[in-house]
Amino acid sequence: MNKPAPQNLSELDRPNSYIGKTVPRPNLDRLLQGRGLYVSDIELPRMAHVVFVRSPHAHARIVSIDAQAAKKKPGVVAVVIGEELAAVITPWVGVLSHMKGLKSAPQRAIAIDRVCWQGEAVAAVVASSRAAAEDAAEFVAVEYEELEPVTDMRTALEAATPVIHASLGDNLAFERTFEAGAVDAALAEADEVAEAEFVFGRHTGVTLEPRSVVADWNAAEARLTIYQGTQAPHMVQNIAALHLGLEEAQVRVVCKDVGGSFGIKVHIYADEMATYALSKLLKRPVKYVADRIESFNTDIHARDHRCKARIGVKRDGTITAFEIDDLTGIGPYSMYPRTSAIEANQVVNLVGGPYVTPNYRARARVVFQNKNVMCQYRAVGHPIACSITEGLVDLAAMRIGMDPVEIRRRNLIADDAYPCGSPAGLRFELLSHHASLNKLLAMMDYDALRAEQAALRAKNVHRGIGIASFIEVTNPSAAFYGVGGAKISSQDGVAVRLDAQGAVVCQTSITEQGQGSESLTAQIVGSVLGVSMEKVRVILGDTDQTPYGGGTWASRGAGIGGEAALQAAKILRRNILDVAAAILQSQPSELDIVNDAVVNAGDGATRIDLRELARIVYFRPDTLPPGIQPELMATRHYVPRQYPFAFTNGVQASWLEVDTDTGFVKLLKHWVVEDCGTIINPQLVDEQIRGGVVQGLGAALFEKCIYDERGQLTNANMADYLVPMSSEMPDIDIGHVVSPTSESELGAKGAGEAGTAGAAAAVANAVNDALKPFGAVITEIPLTPQIILTALKRI
Amino acid sequence: MTAPHAIALQVNGERVEAFVLPRTNLADFLREHLQLTGTHVGCEHGVCGACTVRVNGEIVRSCLMLAVQANDAAVETIEGLSDSGEISDLQEAFRARNALQCGYCTPAMLISAQDLLKAESQPDRERIREHLSGNYCRCTGYQAIVDAVEATAKARKHREGSAP
Numbered sequence: 001m002n003k004p005a006p007q008n009l010s011e012l013d014r015p016n017s018y019i020g021k022t023v024p025r026p027n028l029d030r031l032l033q034g035r036g037l038y039v040s041d042i043e044l045p046r047m048a049h050v051v052f053v054r055s056p057h058a059h060a061r062i063v064s065i066d067a068q069a070a071k072k073k074p075g076v077v078a079v080v081i082g083e084e085l086a087a088v089i090t091p092w093v094g095v096l097s098h099m100k101g102l103k104s105a106p107q108r109a110i111a112i113d114r115v116c117w118q119g120e121a122v123a124a125v126v127a128s129s130r131a132a133a134e135d136a137a138e139f140v141a142v143e144y145e146e147l148e149p150v151t152d153m154r155t156a157l158e159a160a161t162p163v164i165h166a167s168l169g170d171n172l173a174f175e176r177t178f179e180a181g182a183v184d185a186a187l188a189e190a191d192e193v194a195e196a197e198f199v200f201g202r203h204t205g206v207t208l209e210p211r212s213v214v215a216d217w218n219a220a221e222a223r224l225t226i227y228q229g230t231q232a233p234h235m236v237q238n239i240a241a242l243h244l245g246l247e248e249a250q251v252r253v254v255c256k257d258v259g260g261s262f263g264i265k266v267h268i269y270a271d272e273m274a275t276y277a278l279s280k281l282l283k284r285p286v287k288y289v290a291d292r293i294e295s296f297n298t299d300i301h302a303r304d305h306r307c308k309a310r311i312g313v314k315r316d317g318t319i320t321a322f323e324i325d326d327l328t329g330i331g332p333y334s335m336y337p338r339t340s341a342i343e344a345n346q347v348v349n350l351v352g353g354p355y356v357t358p359n360y361r362a363r364a365r366v367v368f369q370n371k372n373v374m375c376q377y378r379a380v381g382h383p384i385a386c387s388i389t390e391g392l393v394d395l396a397a398m399r400i401g402m403d404p405v406e407i408r409r410r411n412l413i414a415d416d417a418y419p420c421g422s423p424a425g426l427r428f429e430l431l432s433h434h435a436s437l438n439k440l441l442a443m444m445d446y447d448a449l450r451a452e453q454a455a456l457r458a459k460n461v462h463r464g465i466g467i468a469s470f471i472e473v474t475n476p477s478a479a480f481y482g483v484g485g486a487k488i489s490s491q492d493g494v495a496v497r498l499d500a501q502g503a504v505v506c507q508t509s510i511t512e513q514g515q516g517s518e519s520l521t522a523q524i525v526g527s528v529l530g531v532s533m534e535k536v537r538v539i540l541g542d543t544d545q546t547p548y549g550g551g552t553w554a555s556r557g558a559g560i561g562g563e564a565a566l567q568a569a570k571i572l573r574r575n576i577l578d579v580a581a582a583i584l585q586s587q588p589s590e591l592d593i594v595n596d597a598v599v600n601a602g603d604g605a606t607r608i609d610l611r612e613l614a615r616i617v618y619f620r621p622d623t624l625p626p627g628i629q630p631e632l633m634a635t636r637h638y639v640p641r642q643y644p645f646a647f648t649n650g651v652q653a654s655w656l657e658v659d660t661d662t663g664f665v666k667l668l669k670h671w672v673v674e675d676c677g678t679i680i681n682p683q684l685v686d687e688q689i690r691g692g693v694v695q696g697l698g699a700a701l702f703e704k705c706i707y708d709e710r711g712q713l714t715n716a717n718m719a720d721y722l723v724p725m726s727s728e729m730p731d732i733d734i735g736h737v738v739s740p741t742s743e744s745e746l747g748a749k750g751a752g753e754a755g756t757a758g759a760a761a762a763v764a765n766a767v768n769d770a771l772k773p774f775g776a777v778i779t780e781i782p783l784t785p786q787i788i789l790t791a792l793k794r795i
Numbered sequence: 796m797t798a799p800h801a802i803a804l805q806v807n808g809e810r811v812e813a814f815v816l817p818r819t820n821l822a823d824f825l826r827e828h829l830q831l832t833g834t835h836v837g838c839e840h841g842v843c844g845a846c847t848v849r850v851n852g853e854i855v856r857s858c859l860m861l862a863v864q865a866n867d868a869a870v871e872t873i874e875g876l877s878d879s880g881e882i883s884d885l886q887e888a889f890r891a892r893n894a895l896q897c898g899y900c901t902p903a904m905l906i907s908a909q910d911l912l913k914a915e916s917q918p919d920r921e922r923i924r925e926h927l928s929g930n931y932c933r934c935t936g937y938q939a940i941v942d943a944v945e946a947t948a949k950a951r952k953h954r955e956g957s958a959p
Contacts, residue, residue, distance in 0.1 A: 028898075032901060
């Protein structure tokens with residue numbers, strides 16, 4: 001029997017393919033041995049350290065700043081205030097043209113005249129060490145005249161509330177309304193209409209490595225090198241150049257190891273801009289490392305939403321309509337350059353997304369406040385939309401006395417209905433809600449859990465099951481930012497070359513913060529080329545070294561960067577086989593590459609090692625036939641064009657116990673079934689999902705930035721702001737359904753945010769399920785003991 | 796009071812002599828004076844555990860200990876524990892299980908895990924979770940870390956059992 005010819009196999013199914021296999025990430029030993037290089041580790045000659053003097057007030061006029069005493073302190077290089085820095089760097093406004101009506105005020109690297117949140121920088125102290133700068137900062141005398149702060153988003157638009165930026169006329173940053181179908185009629189014909197106000201605690205990413213940057217302006221080269229733990233190096237390059245009056249060619253952004261990102265490090269912050277500008281001003285490297293209080297006060301916050309929502313349902317379980325009125329407070333400025341309207345916009349887009357219900361009305365209002373800025377954090381808008389949607393679905397089920405699984409079965413989009421669209425205008429290529437739900441129920445043994453729950457209730461033990469279906473935006477095209485005028489690329493590029501010893505060097509524009517970008521790139525390139533992964537070295541995070549591209553955010557690395565790697569490797573493979581055919585006096589179609597050697601496609605016999613082929617090409621081209629010009633380097637770029645986003649779907653379930661005496665929730669188990677299309681490395685996908693789930697569990701139970709009525713953040717430290725610890729987290733079982741996107745050859749969609757999208761909704765539904773005998777329904781997170789005991793009327 | 800103090804200590808088996816300001820904490824001393832940047836600083840107030848090192852055999856948060864307090868002490872950091880091979884099996888288990896993502900908490904997590912494994916040969920998952928609760932990880936969700944520590948405990952037990 002003949003072996004199938006290799007060309008009948010897909011590039012990804014070749015022998016020894018790494019696609020779909022769990023292999024350890026390359027270079028983990030560096031991190032395991034403490035030999036990584038995070039920005040906070042970097043030291044450069046003549047490097048100075050900057051510390052920012054920050055406003056203690058949420059809203060105040062700066063009357064005067066006296067830096068004379070500070071300037072005389074030991075080690076001080078300079079004390080710089082807003083006006084002085086404004087000579088080097090221009091202000092910015094965080095708007096995008098496709099967010100119609102979005103407005104914001106000019107924001108500066110260091111405040112001038114007025115501060116708009118507690119933590120806004122008013123002066124920079126640059127000194128020989130961070131300690132010396134901190135010492136001197138104590139002696140910068142700032143006189144403030146306090147202004148009335150706007151803190152409650154519910155009253156931000158009232159006439160009696162001060163307008164934060166007079167030039168804008170009001171405190172409304174953005175409003176979007178949307179209506180599809182006939183909502184009023186659908187609610188009228190419903191047998192039951194359930195409504196609730198869903199409240200979400202403002203929380204933040206808490207990257208374990210605080211934001212850090214080293215900016216190195218070399219006056220002789222007229223070039224700025226920025227070492228920064230960013231998810232999007234080319235975006236930073238563009239923005240730094242734009243506001244420092246430089247060409248992009250004068251700015252290099254280098255991103256080595258990054259100690260956690262989660263969307264926190266995809267933005268550009270005022271203090272980072274100030275650090276770039278200070279380096280240019282002082283003509284020496286300047287390092288800024290945020291301390292933990294600064295992290296809490298200045299890293300973007302997210303999810304500060306209050307949403308009034310309604311659902312109509314018929315007795316047979318048919319959901320007739322969804323209606324939401326969402327309000328969110330984003331701080332005093334729309335963040336730059338991605339804007340702070342995206343989260344509310346996503347909420348409008350995503351509510352009701354898994355369901356067939358055609359009737360949908362939404363309003364979202366985004367208001368300014370004198371609190372820290374809010375912007376995109378892992379799973380932007382998804383946890384809000386999912387908690388609202390799935391909370392409403394459970395409320396509807398409760399009203400009509402239907403099991404939560406059954407009502408979902410009756411309303412989830414059918415698995416054979418694709419391609420199709422949502423009422424909000426989303427386009428779904430191929431989703432698998434029902435297959436995913438079925439798989440989840442089997443994994444968790446739903447019926448047995450229900451029986452266990454009932455048995456335990458009799459013993460006064462209150463456990464709950466919560467289910468949450470979700471959709472996730474991944475692989476964004478230019479529809480996300482490019483169309484709105486932001487120079488944030490939606491393409492990624494990969495260059496692959498065979499080096500002189502037959503190993504492979506691969507440069508990619510996606511970045512690594514631990515997700516596995518390096519691994520997936522090496523797996524794809526190794527598989528396509530027939531080269532072992534150990535021979536593939538991946539270079540990322542350097543605008544001087546890599547092709548131009550977006551980076552790693554919005555669950556795009558594997559789907560977009562991975563496809564670029566696939567296409568580049570295919571070209572290189574073809575080029576290698578062309579040369580091999582010339583050397584071997586054969587035809588490319590008769591040859592293949594397996595295990596680092598060119599072999600006969602037919603019998604697999606080794607013909608020439610890649611090492612030997614490279615030696616001939618690089619050092620003895622004189623022995624090649626005339627007219628042969630080998631190209632052992634290939635570059636390809638990829639950007640999705642057919643669909644604005646590659647939607648994924650999944651479903652999560654939580655099993656937990658509520659202590660009705662103390663209000664504490666014990667998470668017992670969590671399940672996720674997710675469909676991210678082609679899986680490149682199952683272990684990495686599962687770990688992305690687990691990590692994402694735990695961030696969602698933090699939001700569900702613990703995490704909240706607590707502001708007082710004066711706009712003071714009262715828990716800006718790790719002792720008072722709670723994040724999940726290992727002892728509180730459950731084991732998380734993960735299953736997959738695989739519906740590849742046909743837009744790319746790879747077929748991969750994103751997986752990085754799915755866990756965060758649905759975790760809080762599953763937990764909230766489980767808590768309400770546990771509390772069912774008490775008639776208590778909670779639609780607020782975090783579900784602290786206080787919230788639970790209040791709902792139980794125990795306090 | 797604020798003049799530099801002379802200290803002498805062992806760091807990863809090497810004798811180190813230095814003049815340090817009384818306020819300098821051990822984490823900054825290790826990172827800035829000795830360039831041992833494998834010790835990471837996460838919160839600087841003793842909560843996150845990223846700066847965990849070993850001092851005279853006990854794990855401590857180096858951001859809460861002054862460098863002068865380490866006078867005459869034996870300090871071990873991730874660099875030393877890596878080079879000595881003491882935790883090579885634990886590191887390999889982390890690598891195989893992808894029990895790290897960004898890697899920022901990892902050196903301290905390994906040191907805390909080794910502390911448990913030295914004291915208890917067969918900790919169960921709950922015990923592992925409890926012992927590591929002073930080490931925050933924002934990336935993994937902890938399960939992979941617990942798996943890797945559990946696997947290492949079992950492998951060590953097995954090796955002990957099969958030793959002659």
